[in-house]
Amino acid sequence: MATDVQPDAKAAPADPGRRPYRFTAEQFWKMIEAGVFPESHFELVRGRIYLTTKHEPHNFTVRRTVKLLRAMTPAGFYVRPEASLRHDRWSVPEPDVAVVPGDEDIFQPEPPLTSEAVLIVEVCASTPWSDYRQKAGLYASAGVPTYWIVDVVGRKIDVFTKPRGAGREAAYAEHHAFAEGAPAPVVLDGREVGRVDAKDLLPPIEEPPKPTSPTA
Incomplete structure (x- = not known):
């Protein structure tokens, strides 16, 4: 079977942190099993493989999100x-954070289905098109009830709920933005289990250096 492994110039615009390639999900899993990919983060979204570059503001926010969600997950x-x-x-997504049914201490031979997730979080540091458009449609098509985007640049949490539609027409019917100081509700399986403030997830803002006094 012929496979297009070249970047698709006619595809939707690429974010600076990802490069697209075209494969099937079956091929993607076989390549993972064969050790084709180096030690890095790859995912398959609608037939294209993306290498995701994750820098420290992104990594810090993921760690904080995991820590706070674990403290309140029932x-x-x-x-x-x-x-x-x-x-x-056609898709094998790798979300930054997903809350799924089960027990992390019990081995499962296959990863959960996207449709099983009760909350998915993407941290947006350099991938606005994929997070706000591509991934939003993908997770809505799977019926994921709540989708968060933690916006590192905008310093807010965008919460999407009420998935509607199917396939490429799927979307979230409701969107609420929670800026720093306005905690976002954490809703798992239809129940609010706590609230999270964007300021507790994001790296601190660097203050400009103070001017020095001129020497005499």
């Missing part, structure tokens, strides 16, 4: 950081 669910989910024939 029994019967667990927090799954930066790990693949099974979606369909």
Whole structure:
């Protein structure tokens, strides 16, 4: 079977942190099993493989998000950081954080389905198109009830709920933005289990250096 492994110039615009390639989900899993990919983060979204570059503001925010969500996730669910989910024939997403049913201490031979996730979080530091458009549609098509984007630049949490539609027409019907100082509700399986403030997830803002006094 011929496979297009070249970047697709006619595809949707690429974010600076990702490079697109075209494969099937079956091929993608076989390449993972064969050790084709180096030690890095890859995912398959609608037939294209993306290498994701993650810098320290992103990594810090992911760690903080995982820590705070784990503290409030009830029994019967667990927090799954930066790990693949099974979606369909054309997609194997790797969300930054997903809350899924089960127990992280019990081995499962296959990753959870995207549709099983009760909350998915993407940290947006350099991938606005993929997070706000591509991934939003993908997770809505799977019926994920709540999708968060933690916006590192905008310093806010965008919360998307009420998925509607199917396939490429899927979208979230409601969107609320929670700026620093306005905690976002954490809703798991239809129940609010706590609230998280964007300022507790994001790296601190660097203050400009203070001017020095001129020497005599």
